[in-house]
Amino acid sequence: MTITIGLPSKGRMKDDASAIFERAGMKIVAVGNDRSYRGRVEGFDDVEIAYLSASEISREIGNGTVDFGVTGEDLIREGLAEADARVEIAARLGFGHADVVVAVPEIWYDVDTMADLGDVAAEFRTRHGRRLAIATKYWRLTQQHFSGSHGIQLYRIVESLGATEGAPAAGQADIIVDITSTGSTLRANHLKVLSDGVILRSEACLVRARKPEHEGNEMIGRIIEAVRGVL
Numbered sequence: 001m002t003i004t005i006g007l008p009s010k011g012r013m014k015d016d017a018s019a020i021f022e023r024a025g026m027k028i029v030a031v032g033n034d035r036s037y038r039g040r041v042e043g044f045d046d047v048e049i050a051y052l053s054a055s056e057i058s059r060e061i062g063n064g065t066v067d068f069g070v071t072g073e074d075l076i077r078e079g080l081a082e083a084d085a086r087v088e089i090a091a092r093l094g095f096g097h098a099d100v101v102v103a104v105p106e107i108w109y110d111v112d113t114m115a116d117l118g119d120v121a122a123e124f125r126t127r128h129g130r131r132l133a134i135a136t137k138y139w140r141l142t143q144q145h146f147s148g149s150h151g152i153q154l155y156r157i158v159e160s161l162g163a164t165e166g167a168p169a170a171g172q173a174d175i176i177v178d179i180t181s182t183g184s185t186l187r188a189n190h191l192k193v194l195s196d197g198v199i200l201r202s203e204a205c206l207v208r209a210r211k212p213e214h215e216g217n218e219m220i221g222r223i224i225e226a227v228r229g230v231l
């Protein structure tokens, strides 16, 4: 059986992911030229590398097209319903840290917690004639956190695919759910994170698709052990 590992094709995660595999004794070489989207692992003839975007990796692990992938936990939990049943987080890799957070305008002085926000959401329609609008690309995580964990039902999600932090100032939404790492983008946009507004602390993970053919496969176990051994 050929084992396929999906690795980020660009950006901040690509080099860190390759470095971990190299330290684990699995040096990755491009097939063809440097711009190729396929790779192989020196000394591992039955392993192939597919270079994909971080969000594609989450999707391909979910449908089992790749056996392993390196991607952010945020993209796994956002991209896949029932993520824990479909994939195993085999290792947390210690890079690509980002928190998915609920942030509101700094000038909402009375709003510091999700409970405060629930009060605002409940009164919002009476006061403003519409529901509280949340800009995000994290639909699933937002619904789980608001409706599931905090019982807040009165809101509307406004899809945002970029520059989410600008949405409140632009009048497109009232608050946001997005990732933050240093916090500087939130500060620059006069937004603050609620004290219980961290939905997920994400980092890059080695993720395995749960497939029946992995049971008892020696190479699957060997790859996981090799990566864990260098963390």
Ligand SMILES: Nc1ncnc2c1ncn2[C@@H]1O[C@H](COP(=O)(O)OP(=O)(O)OP(=O)(O)O)[C@@H](O)[C@H]1O
Residues within 6 Å of the ligand: 010, 011, 012, 013, 053, 054, 055, 056, 071, 072, 073, 074, 075, 096, 097, 098, 179, 180, 181, 202
């Ligand atoms: N400061 C950051 N900004 C954006 N993503 C970050 C940051 N730090 C870590 N990450 C993580 O990187 C991953 C997203 O990477 P990237 O933007 O390359 O993915 P992508 O959405 O597939 O890219 P694209 O939208 O360009 O196709 C997420 O898991 C995210 O949590």
Ligand SMILES: O=P(O)(O)OC[C@H]1O[C@H](OP(=O)(O)OP(=O)(O)O)[C@H](O)[C@@H]1O
Residues within 6 Å of the ligand: 162, 165, 178, 179, 180, 181, 182, 183, 184, 185, 186
């Ligand atoms: O807390 P900070 O350190 O300010 O980082 C957070 C920002 O970084 C990302 O944007 P970026 O433009 O880097 O990437 P993206 O376009 O992939 O979202 C992310 O979407 C936030 O806007």
